[in-house]
Amino acid sequence: MPGVLNEYLKNxxxxxxxxxxxxxxxxxxxxxxxxxxxxxxAGEIFTEVSLELIGGKAQIVSVITKNIKRVSNNPRHK
Ligand SMILES: [Zn+2]
Incomplete structure (x- = not known):
């Protein structure tokens, strides 16, 4: 399970x-x-690194989190 995505899914x-x-x-x-x-x-952060380890990359995390919400609200597939 991807790192940032996994963290997001917890909540x-x-x-x-x-x-x-x-x-x-x-x-x-x-x-x-x-x-x-x-x-x-960005790919590495998304797939392998947890949020706790990338505190200095808050900008990337915020963008990923925003796009998780966007995609989950309007997935490409049915
Ligand atoms: Zn899907």
């Missing part, structure tokens, strides 16, 4: 975590991050 059960939704969340997040954040960095 928000019921959010879809299928591969389609995960890809959408990450794609939206990468589109919004400032250019100096490498794609690999």
């Amino acid at each position: 928000n059960p019921g959010v879809c975590t299928c591969s389609i939704c995960q890809e959408d969340i990450l794609a939206l997040t990468l589109n919004e991050l400032p250019p100096h954040y490498a794609v690999s960095l």
